[in-house]
Amino acid sequence: MLTLVDTRRGDRLPLGWCTGRLVRLCASLPYVEAELSILGLRIAVVTDLLRRVLEELHGQQAMVAVAAPGMTETTLREQLEPLWVQAPAGVIDSPHAGAEVLGGPIDVLVTSAGDTSAGTGILRLTVGAMTGPCDGDGSVLRMLVLLRHYAQSAHLDEKDLDAADETLYRWRELIARWGAQASAPMPQEVVSRAYAACDDDLDIPAVLALLSSLEHDDDIREGAKFETFAHLDRILGLDLARFLGH
Structure with missing residues (x-):
């Protein structure tokens, strides 16, 4: 709840x-x-x-x-x-x-x-x-x-803006690449923890930290990463799929 x-x-x-x-x-x-x-x-x-x-x-x-x-x-x-x-x-x-x-x-x-x-x-x-x-x-x-x-x-300063811009651009490029791979089920532990963070007084930074860890997890298939990022972006609203098809 x-x-x-x-x-x-x-x-x-x-x-x-x-x-x-x-x-x-x-x-x-x-x-x-x-x-x-x-x-x-x-x-x-x-x-x-x-x-x-x-x-x-x-x-x-x-x-x-x-x-x-x-x-x-x-x-x-x-x-x-x-x-x-x-x-x-x-x-x-x-x-x-x-x-x-x-x-x-x-x-x-x-x-x-x-x-x-x-x-x-x-x-x-x-x-x-x-x-x-x-x-x-x-x-x-x-x-x-x-x-x-x-x-x-x-x-906030210009360094913060540059860092956020860099992360956002990198994630969009990765999602465009992952989207070309075969789809795979989302890792339920990651999704469950993200849901729990959202419900815990809107702890959105924790959700972003989960996605950052998922980005570098070589044990998770790229298709699963794509599904997870796209799914959680319905809450984050960062337009992460912007580069799909480009």
Whole structure:
């Protein structure tokens, strides 16, 4: 079962109450002059990860609203699409208006430490501060976000961007090569550990570490590596199959 650390309570809260019904998520995004900051992009990606885990691993239907006062849906979509973040159900001025868009009260509010929307949402996830450049390839920025647990603060620099770009490019090349090999079953131990990491307060860095180990495991067939990377990318959203057929 997916469990998350509630920032207000300081303890773990399973999303068991959401079983069998729509899960309503709200992302509260800071921005400057209609441009999302790197922290705003991070919050959007974390919310998208939560949606993907709910839908892909648990068969839940999830709907997302974004609180970004004064920002139009078109502007927001233009900034989020390069990061493979699904367009929200609606853009609102405050999380308190989330129920109007989502058809019911917010289940999880994903926000920053400075957000004063106290009491909004059954569960609150506070995303750690992040500074640094927020331009460049959207998939690379998403990779940078995934490399760190959402609650940890981080400062990014050009070296971080280059390293993420290098890893992403290498994985895409490998997947294109592995995809030409005969398919093979995914290693269940790796997949099970990846699922468990996702359910453990969205420990996505642990999932990336598993994939890094799998990349260099000579005992696993290339076809199995391809299936595993492609399968877990449904959660990661890194467009790892981009070079297939090239």
